Amino acid sequence: MTKNRTRYAILGALTVKPMSGYDLKRFFDQGVSFFWAESYGQIYPILKQLKLEGLVAEATARPEEPSERARASAPHPRRLPYCITDAGRAALTQWLSAPAEPQARRRLEILLKLFFARQGGRDVAMRLVADFRAHHAALIATYDATEARLRAEHPDHPDFPFWLLTLSYGQRVSRSLVEWCDEAVATLAAAPMP
Amino acid sequence: MTKNRTRYAILGALTVKPMSGYDLKRFFDQGVSFFWAESYGQIYPILKQLKLEGLVAEATARPEEPSERARASAPHPRRLPYCITDAGRAALTQWLSAPAEPQARRRLEILLKLFFARQGGRDVAMRLVADFRAHHAALIATYDATEARLRAEHPDHPDFPFWLLTLSYGQRVSRSLVEWCDEAVATLAAAPMP
DNA sequence: GCCTGCATGTAAACGGTTACATGATTCG
DNA sequence: CGAATCATGTAACCGTTTACATGCAGGC
Numbered sequence: 001m002t003k004n005r006t007r008y009a010i011l012g013a014l015t016v017k018p019m020s021g022y023d024l025k026r027f028f029d030q031g032v033s034f035f036w037a038e039s040y041g042q043i044y045p046i047l048k049q050l051k052l053e054g055l056v057a058e059a060t061a062r063p064e065e066p067s068e069r070a071r072a073s074a075p076h077p078r079r080l081p082y083c084i085t086d087a088g089r090a091a092l093t094q095w096l097s098a099p100a101e102p103q104a105r106r107r108l109e110i111l112l113k114l115f116f117a118r119q120g121g122r123d124v125a126m127r128l129v130a131d132f133r134a135h136h137a138a139l140i141a142t143y144d145a146t147e148a149r150l151r152a153e154h155p156d157h158p159d160f161p162f163w164l165l166t167l168s169y170g171q172r173v174s175r176s177l178v179e180w181c182d183e184a185v186a187t188l189a190a191a192p193m194p
Numbered sequence: 195m196t197k198n199r200t201r202y203a204i205l206g207a208l209t210v211k212p213m214s215g216y217d218l219k220r221f222f223d224q225g226v227s228f229f230w231a232e233s234y235g236q237i238y239p240i241l242k243q244l245k246l247e248g249l250v251a252e253a254t255a256r257p258e259e260p261s262e263r264a265r266a267s268a269p270h271p272r273r274l275p276y277c278i279t280d281a282g283r284a285a286l287t288q289w290l291s292a293p294a295e296p297q298a299r300r301r302l303e304i305l306l307k308l309f310f311a312r313q314g315g316r317d318v319a320m321r322l323v324a325d326f327r328a329h330h331a332a333l334i335a336t337y338d339a340t341e342a343r344l345r346a347e348h349p350d351h352p353d354f355p356f357w358l359l360t361l362s363y364g365q366r367v368s369r370s371l372v373e374w375c376d377e378a379v380a381t382l383a384a385a386p387m388p
Numbered sequence: 389g390c391c392t393g394c395a396t397g398t399a400a401a402c403g404g405t406t407a408c409a410t411g412a413t414t415c416g
Numbered sequence: 417c418g419a420a421t422c423a424t425g426t427a428a429c430c431g432t433t434t435a436c437a438t439g440c441a442g443g444c
Contacts, residue, residue, distance in 0.1 A: 004403075005303060012310035022423050035305040039405055044425055079423065089313065096314035099325050100303040105432085109199060109294040111229040111360045116206035118353055119283065120290035131293050159312055161385040165378050166305045169371075176370040177363075184359050191355040198431075216395050233433055238397055273395065299404085 003101075006042050011055060011084055011092045016159070018059035018083035021047055034139070034170055047082060055088035114184070122193040126185065133181035136174040143171045197295075200236050205249060205278055205286045210353070212253035212277035215241055228333070228364055241276060249282035308378070316387040320379065327375035330368040337365045 013019060013027050021044050028038045050056045059081040084092070110132050117125035147167050154160055207213060207221050215238050222232045244250045253275040278286070304326050311319035341361050348354055 005301070005306070006403085009306055012306065012313070015310060015313055020423080021425085025423095032306075032309060033300065035300055035302040037300050040423095040425075041405060041407095041427095042403080048425095092310065093314045093318070096307055096311065096322075097318050100307050100322060102304075102326070102329050103302075105299055105301075106227065106229055106231050107199070107299075108229040108297075108363075110296075111363055112199070112203055112206065112226070113290055113294050114356055115226060115353075115360055116209060116286065117290065117356055119206070119209055120287045124287070124291050128290075128294060132296070135296050158386070159309075161381050162308055162311055165381055166309055168377060169302075169305055169374050172370040172374050173367055176366040180363055180366050183362060187355050187359055192352070200431080214395080215397085219395095231432095234395095234397075235399095235433060235435095236431080242397095 004046075006038060006046050007050060007055075008092060008095045009036055009038060010043065010046060010050065011088050011095075014056060014082060014084040014088070015092065018081040020079045020081045022079060023081065032166070034143075035166060050088070051082070053087075055085060055091055056082040057085050059083040117188075118191075118193060122188055122191075125188050125193075129181050129184045129188065133178055136177045136181070139174045140171060140178070143167050143174065147171075198240075200232060200240050201244060201249075202286060202289045203230055203232060204237065204240060204244065205282050205289075208250060208276060208278040208282070209286065212275040214273045214275045216273060217275065226360070228337075229360060244282070245276065247281075249279055249285055250276040251279050253277040311382075312385075312387060316382055316385075319382050319387075323375050323378045323382065327372055330371045330375070333368045334365060334372070337361050337368070341365075 009028070010024060013024055016027070019027060021040070024043050024047070025038065025040060028036060047056065051058075110128065113120075113128055114125065117128065147164065150160070150163055150167070154163075157163075203222070204218060207218055210221070213221060215234070218237050218241070219232065219234060222230060241250065245252075304322065307314075307322055308319065311322065341358065344354065344357055344361070348357075351357075
């Protein structure tokens, strides 16, 4: 319907495996946090809504068959996982087919600050760039660590090549930005400042 | 006070030259749109608020001295420019000194789609990447054009080096992403897909 | 006078985060 | 038992976009 992308983030996550709201939060926090984040305030209401629309359903753990009474004995359904339905898969692939909007919000605070950096003086600008450089250097380290872990643990997962691609995106961008920081330091050192 | 960055975007813009709300909108749309955007719904209310706080003031065009009666004869003040005050400059430099938050929102739709791209099939993924590549190739062209225009028209502006730096950021990132797209195409071509 | 564009503004809706409330479970 | 943690949920708030309302200026 709308341009709500959280719906599809959840639907996509449920193609990996059935998950509860809590699981989904962990998935976003630990799995894809560097390019996508969700909060409980989004997850639970939208999960409920997706259920109403029939795009997800309560998972009836096929292999273990938890039995009706076991389920009924839990008054407040704890950790009830959802799975994606056929209709959900259809909605997901339809969204996948639509062109991705390049970037929802263009707000790069570092560039806004640098654009006006002459007002703050050279030292302030230098520290700004140094912090930014350190941030991306640290990001590269985590990307590399994640890649190593992935190659060791899930080299045969069918989605493995796609996971590597998202990591590669982060690695390339952060490497570029480290280089950009070095350029910026040189420029700032040479620029006439108050 | 808060983490409202629009305030500082406006204050910073007013260090370039005094501007009205309309001018500010054009400044963001035409000047820095690739890394910062603002809408009227933000600009006018915050401008009013900044005025109340004494961080900006109605510009009393010093050089031309529009005279009291000329100003009074305009019933609805048309295109009334604001300029930054000393207090405004102080607030701006204070904000500049604070470390920049790396990235407000982490939502890269292209990566979310690619992460689940196996669900959509190879062709869909390929087109996704192709569109993304075309987008960044076009961006690079506009960056290069802007850089050429800047070098021709404002090579002596004191902020010129900083403007070039923001452009360089965009150029480096988009060039990296074009390369990433080529990697992605190769990966997708080789990956086993439904 | 009338139309088009300039300019200022605002109301409503939206997407999202934060902080809190609540109950259930586990373990010392 | 009591404390910590797990898990679900929600209300309030915030920043932002969108769409619209208004009114003035200049040209036909």
